Amino acid sequence: MDTMSQPTRYLLLISADEDLAPEIVSDEGLHRFHEWFADLERRGVLRAHEGLHPSSTATTVRVRDGEVLRTDGPFMETKDQVGGFALIECAGLDEAVEIAAGHPAARFGQVEIRPVR
């Protein structure tokens, strides 16, 4: 028995190499995604979920010495970029890991699980 478990909210940051984007919109990829989504609805854990436009459309803003600086592109120029996120509320990290592992992008990218304050 797990006496201390109370629902925890997690942000799942789904990231991958953007060149592999076709992978996720392939028939098989979409099928897997729909399965994943249906599973989340069955579990009743989904609080929010969105997919993002590619990082080339991003603008990064910094304020330095009172001046607003805009940069074209994401805050980190890495090969893998965040392509979507999901906010879930579930029993604990083990369930969050199970959910994250079911996302199709986990097969070629990764999912970072961050507990929400």
Add this chain to the structure above:
Amino acid sequence: MNDADVEAAVAAAFRDEWGRIVATLIARTGDWDLAEECAADAFAAALETWPRDGVPDRPGAWLTTTARRRALDRLRRAKAGAVKLRLLAATADEPAALGTEPPDGPDDDRLRLLYTCCHPALAKEAQVALALRTLTGLTTAEIARAFLVPEATMAKRLVRAKRKIRVAGIPYRVPPPDQLPARTGAVLGVVYLLFNEGYGATSGDGLMRPELTREALRLAGLVAELLPDEPEALGLLALLRLHDARAATRVGADGALVPLEEQDRGRWDRAEIDAAVDLLRRALDRERPGPYQLQALIAACHAVAARPEDTDWPRIVRLYDQLLEYTPTPVVRLNRAVAVAMADGPAAGLAQVDAVAPELAGYPLLPATRADLLRRAGRADDAATQYRAALAVAANAGERRYLARRLAELDDR
């Protein structure tokens, strides 16, 4: 009863009860720091009152009750967590619950604590440290010394791990059946890692760090006790005890490593070997073999051979073949190559070492293994070259002394 007797009683209770008390308090409050602090308070209270009132009949129950009451007080004072208070009050305030803790009952809480410490979402080094702190009661300073890191570093590591457990919602539980085999493997892996670090220190002056092997043996005993139906837990305990039984003969007076064939077998701990072999038999009776049982079988082949030449090397080769089915790693293949050399001659062994060598670049025991096989094959010049290479990468002073001695012997010929 004099003070020394009381102190001995408290020390014994600490060894037996610390992990149990911490595990119970975490289960009831979910607060790891509170659990450790209140367990420590209970032992401090014992040192204060037992000399006056005598050692209670059931020290464990006394300590658990004291620690729970302390936790209750603290939470009341902090006016914290109504849920935690309810959970604690349900057990600590009922007179019937005081001292009725079954001393040998199912140790669910310690088992949950063990699996939680060894959760794969925590860094390996944090897993070991956390298990030592919460289950065996080693202090942060002691753990830091054992791993040769500054105390502040170890303290930070422990704080970070506990924070992650709390904030990231790592469940305090024995994992469900579908995850159990993998998670049990992780628990055994942590104990094995701890023992190996103590048995062949990867740094430092000594060849061995006995404080690590001692704690690993304690944890292995606990795991075997908590998982009586898991033959691999028994197998691991048997393996560690077989290694430990000949630990005293592995280091010479000069601190140099003494290889298996030169060890004084008369000084091996026979009672310990018999006990370990008995454990191993009980594990094998379950007919669910695994890598720890196989390694224990290999260790037993060495332990029961009266003289080095009585070692059943062909059988060891076959056991390594089986082990490779579970752990097909280059290191296991290297060890198998040594067994082949002993069974079929150094040339056969060297051929196999060559086959696996590309995958072992940078592994310190590769040149040392090659050197020993070349020496047995009578290829002195090649052996000397490899001993020099091995010396350059040896992990600790004990190994370096051994390698230097071999090299000197070759140079003297």
